[in-house]
Amino acid sequence: xxxxxxxxxxxxxxxxxxxxxxxxxxxxxxxxxxxxxxxxxxxxxxxxxxxxxxxxxxxxxxxxxxxxxxxxxxxxxxxxxxxxxxxxxxxxxxxxxxxxxxxxxxxxxxxxxxxxxxxxxxxxxxxxxxxxxxxxxxxxxxxxxxxxxxxxxxxxxxxxxxxxxxxxxxxxxxxxxxxxxxxxxxxxxxxxxxxxxxxxxxxxxxxxxxxxxxxxxxxxxxxxxxxxxxxxxxxxxxxxxxxxxxxxxxxxxxxxxxxxxxxxxxxxxxxxxxxxxxxxxxxxxxxxxxxx
Numbered sequence: 536x537x538x539x540x541x542x543x544x545x546x547x548x549x550x551x552x553x554x555x556x557x558x559x560x561x562x563x564x565x566x567x568x569x570x571x572x573x574x575x576x577x578x579x580x581x582x583x584x585x586x587x588x589x590x591x592x593x594x595x596x597x598x599x600x601x602x603x604x605x606x607x608x609x610x611x612x613x614x615x616x617x618x619x620x621x622x623x624x625x626x627x628x629x630x631x632x633x634x635x636x637x638x639x640x641x642x643x644x645x646x647x648x649x650x651x652x653x654x655x656x657x658x659x660x661x662x663x664x665x666x667x668x669x670x671x672x673x674x675x676x677x678x679x680x681x682x683x684x685x686x687x688x689x690x691x692x693x694x695x696x697x698x699x700x701x702x703x704x705x706x707x708x709x710x711x712x713x714x715x716x717x718x719x720x721x722x723x724x725x726x727x728x729x730x731x732x733x734x735x736x737x738x739x740x741x742x743x744x745x746x747x748x749x750x751x752x753x754x755x756x757x758x759x760x761x762x763x764x765x766x767x768x769x770x771x772x773x774x775x776x777x778x779x780x781x782x783x784x785x786x787x788x789x790x791x792x793x794x795x796x797x798x799x800x801x802x803x804x805x806x807x808x809x810x811x812x813x814x815x816x817x818x819x820x821x822x823x824x825x826x827x
Contacts, residue, residue: 547633548599552583561605572618574748597630614643624652631656639816647808665813670786673803680773696723696730714822729771740764750785
């Protein structure tokens with residue numbers, strides 16, 4: 536379709552899953568500058584492999600030109616993971632502008648250099664904000680992770696979270712929202728994760744791996760704070776990732792001083808800043824805790 540001045544109108548073009556490996560590999564350059572984009576695409580390659588009929592998962596580019604600058608929008612249910620290698624945000628902004636914002640979105644883990652594109656679209660469309668949070672990105676190489684020592688006290692064990700554990704995690708998650716239980720359940724089922732359990736089966740601390748590859752939903756049971764249990768699950772996650780020859784990173788809330796100190800003590804370095812922004816639907820709509 537052409538515009539009034541004869542130019543071809545912008546359109547969102549679907550990047551088919553069979554092309555996702557090629558898209559992912561664009562972001563190997565200048566490591567770890569683009570590790571968020573790399574691991575986002577890698578995550579959804581794995582998810583699509585697990586369930587080729589997965590619902591509400593689409594990767595878009597602007598006018599099908601993603602090979603030029605790696606600009607994409609990965610939409611997973613109500614979450615949007617945007618990225619571009621372009622030195623300007625023009626293409627990313629034009630792509631975001633073409634999304635249908637009626638049901639509201641959570642723009643997840645977008646980097647500071649891309650924030651102007653998100654905010655421009657948000658303001659131009661007159662959207663209302665549920666929240667926006669700032670989370671410095673902390674990074675640890677797999678070599679550093681292998682050097683960490685993890686001492687688990689007697690009477691405790693580390694293991695993969697069970698399906699039922701997400702109910703507890705969601706109930707106390709500070710960022711709990713409509714649809715978050717399903718998110719945690721799927722992360723538990725499909726991504727690596729760690730839970731610290733007492734030998735009687737009680738879950739004491741836990742950590743998931745988010746869709747963009749970052750550690751997330753890290754939490755310790757309120758009755759067991761300040762005993763180093765959070766550190767234990769972070770080390771376990773970092774070392775399990777190192778076993779896969781993958782680096783470890785986490786988004787740490789800028790106002791969470793204890794977590795910031797913990798990650799820095801373990802050797803994580805801040806290499807970037809990311810944001811999370813949730814918009815209200817413009818029409819009545821709610822995501823539920825199912826795959827629909």
